[in-house]
Amino acid sequence: MSGDKVVVEHLNAWYGKTHAVQDISLSFPDKQATAIIGPSGCGKSTFIRCLNRIHETQPKARAEGKVLLDGDDVYQADPTEIRRKIGMVFQRPNVFPTMSIYGNVAAGLKLHGGYSRDEIDTLVIESLKKSALWDEVKEKLDQSALQLSGGQQQRLCIARALAVQPEVLLMDEPASALDPISTARIEDLIFDLKNQVPVIIVTHNMQQAARVADRTAFLYLGKLVEIAPTRDLFERPAEKLTESYITGRFG
Amino acid sequence: MPAPVERKALSEELNQLRENMETIATLSVQAIERAVAGLDSPDTGVVGDVGALDREVYGLKERIVRNCVETIALHAPVAKDLRTITVALEVTTDLDRIGRYAKDIAESAHELHREGDGRESLPKLREMGNLTVGMIRTAVNAYLAGDATSVSHIHSDDDAVDQFHDDLFQAIIDGMARRTITPRTGAECILINRYLERLSDHAVNIGEWVVYLVSGERPMRLPRRQTGMPGTPAPPG
Numbered sequence: 367m368s369g370d371k372v373v374v375e376h377l378n379a380w381y382g383k384t385h386a387v388q389d390i391s392l393s394f395p396d397k398q399a400t401a402i403i404g405p406s407g408c409g410k411s412t413f414i415r416c417l418n419r420i421h422e423t424q425p426k427a428r429a430e431g432k433v434l435l436d437g438d439d440v441y442q443a444d445p446t447e448i449r450r451k452i453g454m455v456f457q458r459p460n461v462f463p464t465m466s467i468y469g470n471v472a473a474g475l476k477l478h479g480g481y482s483r484d485e486i487d488t489l490v491i492e493s494l495k496k497s498a499l500w501d502e503v504k505e506k507l508d509q510s511a512l513q514l515s516g517g518q519q520q521r522l523c524i525a526r527a528l529a530v531q532p533e534v535l536l537m538d539e540p541a542s543a544l545d546p547i548s549t550a551r552i553e554d555l556i557f558d559l560k561n562q563v564p565v566i567i568v569t570h571n572m573q574q575a576a577r578v579a580d581r582t583a584f585l586y587l588g589k590l591v592e593i594a595p596t597r598d599l600f601e602r603p604a605e606k607l608t609e610s611y612i613t614g615r616f617g
Numbered sequence: 618m619p620a621p622v623e624r625k626a627l628s629e630e631l632n633q634l635r636e637n638m639e640t641i642a643t644l645s646v647q648a649i650e651r652a653v654a655g656l657d658s659p660d661t662g663v664v665g666d667v668g669a670l671d672r673e674v675y676g677l678k679e680r681i682v683r684n685c686v687e688t689i690a691l692h693a694p695v696a697k698d699l700r701t702i703t704v705a706l707e708v709t710t711d712l713d714r715i716g717r718y719a720k721d722i723a724e725s726a727h728e729l730h731r732e733g734d735g736r737e738s739l740p741k742l743r744e745m746g747n748l749t750v751g752m753i754r755t756a757v758n759a760y761l762a763g764d765a766t767s768v769s770h771i772h773s774d775d776d777a778v779d780q781f782h783d784d785l786f787q788a789i790i791d792g793m794a795r796r797t798i799t800p801r802t803g804a805e806c807i808l809i810n811r812y813l814e815r816l817s818d819h820a821v822n823i824g825e826w827v828v829y830l831v832s833g834e835r836p837m838r839l840p841r842r843q844t845g846m847p848g849t850p851a852p853p854g
Contacts, residue, residue, distance in 0.1 A: 573693050600695045602833025612695045614624045 371396040371564045372417065372452075372534055377431035379412050379421055386412040387429070388588040394534070399560040401579035401596065402568045405611065409588040410568045414536045417566070418452035419445045435533065450478055453532030457539040459519035461511040468507040470522055474530040489529050496562075497525035498555055517548025524555060535559060537567040541574065553578050572612055576600050584608045627692045634684060634705055641677045642757045644670050645712040648719035649753055649816065653746035655723050656739055656809070659730035667723040674716035681709045696833075704830040708760055711819040711826075715753060718812045718819075722746075725805040725812075732802045738789055742809055745781040748774065749813045752820035760823055765831040768824030778817035785810045 370393040379387035387409045394400050402410045415421035416429045419440060433440040440448050462470050471490045475481045481489070490507075494500040499521040503514070511522055520540060527535060537556070541549040556565055556578045569575050575582050576596055583593040584605070592605045603609045610616045648670035655663035685702050688694065694702055729739070752774045759767045789806045792798035798806070825836045 572695065576695070601699065603696055609696045610621065613698050614627070615621050 369395050371436065372566075373432075373434040373437075374417070375432040375434070377413070377416055377429065377433065379409070379416050379429040380427065381412075381424065382426040386588055387416065389431075390585075390588075390590045392583060392590060392593060394564050394566055396564055397561055398580040399556055399565040399567060399578050400593075401575035401582045402566065402585060403570070403572065403575050403582060403611075404585035404591075405616070406570075408585045410585045411538050413585065414454075414538060414566055414568055417534070417536060418449050418454055420449065420454065446478075450474070450530045451532055452534040452536060453527035453530065454536040454538065455520070455523050455527050455540045458543050459516060459523050461514070461519050461522055463510070463512055465511060466508045467503050467511050467514070467522060470511045471525045471529050474526055478530060489531075490525075493525040493529040494522075496528050496555075496559070497521045498551060499525055515548070517544045517551060520544060520548065520552060521555065524552075524559075528559075533563060535563050535565045537565060539568055539570065542570065549574070572600075584611060586611070624692075627688070627694065627698065630684065630688045630692065631698065631701060634681065634688070634702070637677060637681050637684070638705055638709065639761060641674055641681065641709060641712050642761060644674050644677070645715045645719070646750075646754060646757055648674065648716045649722075649750055652719040652722040652726070653743065653750050655726045656729075656743045656746060659727075661727075664720075664723045664727050667719050671716040671720040674713055678709045678713040682706060700830050700833060704760075704826045707826050708823050711822045712757075714819050715816060718816050722809055722812050725809045729802060729805045729809075732799060732805070737792070738785065738798070738806045741781070741785050741788070742806065742813070745778060745785065745810070745813050748778055748781070749816045749820070752778070752817050753823075756820040756823035756827065759827045760830070763827070763831055765828045768827055771821050771824040775817045775821045778814055782810055782814040 372394040374390060374392045374394075377387055377390045378385065390413060402413065404410050412421055417433055417440070421427050421429055422445075429441075435443075435448070435451060440452075462473060465473065468490055471493050472486050475486050475489055491500065494503060499518060502518060503522075506513075511519060514522060520543075524540075540556075541552045544552065553574060556567065559565055560578075560580070565578075567575075567579065579596045581593060582596045582599045584591045584599070584603075584607075586607060592599065592603060592608045594604065599608065600612060603612060648667050651663060651670070652667045655667075685706050688702055689699075692698075752771060755774075756768055756771060759765065786807065789798065789803050789810065793800060793803040828834065828836045
């Protein structure tokens with residue numbers, strides 16, 4: 367489909383003999399947020415980890431099928447470059463504990479290289495502004511990132527992901543460990559970010575999916591059950607299995 | 618598939634909602650049946666009985682709305698659960714209006730019987746009332762049974778009521794022009810005629826909400842008919 371930033375075709379993923387993702391084909395349009403929901407162990411985190419080739423870094427993990435970014439096969443490209451283009455934010459904020467706030471955001475830029483000091487400064491400030499953290503940290507950029515609250519650390523991780531100017535942003539339960547205010551900030555952020563890059567968010571929180579995502583996909587036992595515009599999926603799901611899951615009448 | 622979860626608290630709320638909807642539906646239907654039956658002959662008890670039913674309907678509607686809002690706030694329902702609650706909110710408003718129109722009809726009928734003239738309009742109003750009451754019964758039963766097929770003809774019934782409305786309106790105006798009906802009686806007949814026409818619209822609303830409840834699809838609404846006095850613009854809403 368034209369206008370799709372990411373196209374997934376017949377993706378399968380395994381951990382050893384466990385077939386975690388089974389023949390999933392999906393596409394992700396530009397400038398939209400897509401939520402992926404499903405019970406624990408349904409393969410949703412594995413699925414998004416295949417998109418930027420983090421899955422294959424796990425022991426005994428492998429993937430088959432195609433993931434196309436702007437038509438180019440992700441699995442034929444340099445994985446480091448792919449991880450720059452397809453950024454990821456994890457469930458728990460994983461700030462670099464020995465680095466300052468500034469250092470955390472600049473880390474990816476320095477790793478990839480090719481940026482002047484001025485360019486790094488500019489990108490760090492821009493990223494902190496985009497992640498709605500700038501006003502809270504602008505006076506203490508050289509302080510340890512560990513001094514920040516959990517919600518601030520998560521936004522710092524988002525700033526770090528944004529600093530390398532990704533083309534797609536993956537988020538794996540980005541607000542599950544946060545309080546309601548921090549969660550709301552992250553959701554506001556997703557709402558703004560999706561206008562810049564496609565956001566693919568894995569969440570257990572049904573209401574969060576309903577609030578932030580344009581489309582929602584439901585996965586079960588490694589398979590895609592249904593994907594639909596979020597409003598349709600939560601108002602009149604096509605599949606009985608989806609209805610059972612989202613209404614909470616499901617084991 | 619794992620064993621299903623009951624969601625006991627939500628299920629309890631939905632069961633309570635269902636009981637309340639059954640009650641308010643029964644009361645509303647009783648009110649309109651009693652009011653339309655009051656067209657036949659003078660009965661001083663009708664106004665009081667229908668007024669009491671209308672007050673009960675209104676009180677229950679307030680409670681249902683409050684409970685629905687609480688259920689949405691506490692349980693964040695989706696899919697069929699959400700449709701059950703949103704449809705209950707819509708249908709309870711229609712049922713409340715039915716109770717209110719029943720009271721208005723009972724009062725107008727009481728005035729008609731007191732005036733004593735214009736009796737030639739009553740059989741036609743009664744016939745129209747029977748059709749309207751039938752539509753309300755059908756829509757309410759379909760709602761309580763969750764059966765969208767039984768409301769498939771509700772739009773054609775509404776057309777028949779609309780035709781009654783237009784014909785009766787003209788007949789009443791003619792009667793007033795010939796002075797066989799006093800202005801007071803004519804006004805009451807026109808009001809009853811109008812109430813019955815609006816009641817059939819509420820039956821249609823309920824029927825359409827049943828379709829949405831069952832299928833999740835909102836029926837295509839036909840353009841709103843000019844339901845005001847012939848030659849005047851339709852009222853808002």
